[in-house]
Amino acid sequence: MKKVGIFYGSDSGNTQTVCEKIASKLGKENTELVDVAKASKDQLLGFDNLILASSTYGSGDLQTDWEDFIGSLDEADFSGKTVALVGLGDQDTYSDTFCDALYHLYDKAKGGKLIGQTSTDGYTFDDSKAVDGGKFVGLAIDEDNQDDMTESRIDAWVSQIKSNFA
Incomplete structure (x- = not known):
């Protein structure tokens, strides 16, 4: 497996913690965790395999x-890159914009091979820009209301995407 660059932004620490769990499941030797606050465009584009993660x-x-x-990243070329997305959100308080950050990341990286779409089953929200064709464009996590489901959602998602990072 080629190295995966996991780029995250985190204010409260939840997104960072989720990304650390993902890195652990992919194998720390196979991943590099990068806080986007300290990242450069060239650093991000230096990876063929990417996970982009943001809270909403x-x-x-x-x-x-x-x-x-x-x-x-406005002029960035994601062709030839495999990209998976992770979004965190609060489906109760922000039910009409749940995990919209996924959409913003998707919109930027859609020139690449996007993997890791997940079912909306088990979530309760009114609207999300991150839903395309009845699925989230990436992994949706709600640490505020469903933190008891985070581990199993990460496990299932990592199993789904791992083989794509050849």
Whole structure:
């Protein structure tokens, strides 16, 4: 398996913790965790395999560090890259923008081979830009209301995507 660059933005620490769990399940020797606040465009584009992770803030916005960084990827070429996405959100308080950060990451990386779409089953929300064809465009995690499901969702998702990171 080629090395996977896991780029995350985290204010409260939840996204970082989720990414550390993902890295552990993929094998720490196979992954490099990078806080997007300290990342460069060249560093991100240096990986053929990527996991991009952000929590959703306010009314469907990216996490602050991602907000600052995402513009640097406007001209980025994701062709030839395998990309998986992770979004965190609160489906109770922000039911109409649940995990919208996934959409913003998806919109930037859609030129690559996107993997890791997940079912909306088991979630209760009104709307999300991150749903395409009845599935989330990546892994959706709700640490606020369903933290008891995080581990099993990560396990299932990592099993689904691992073989794509050849």
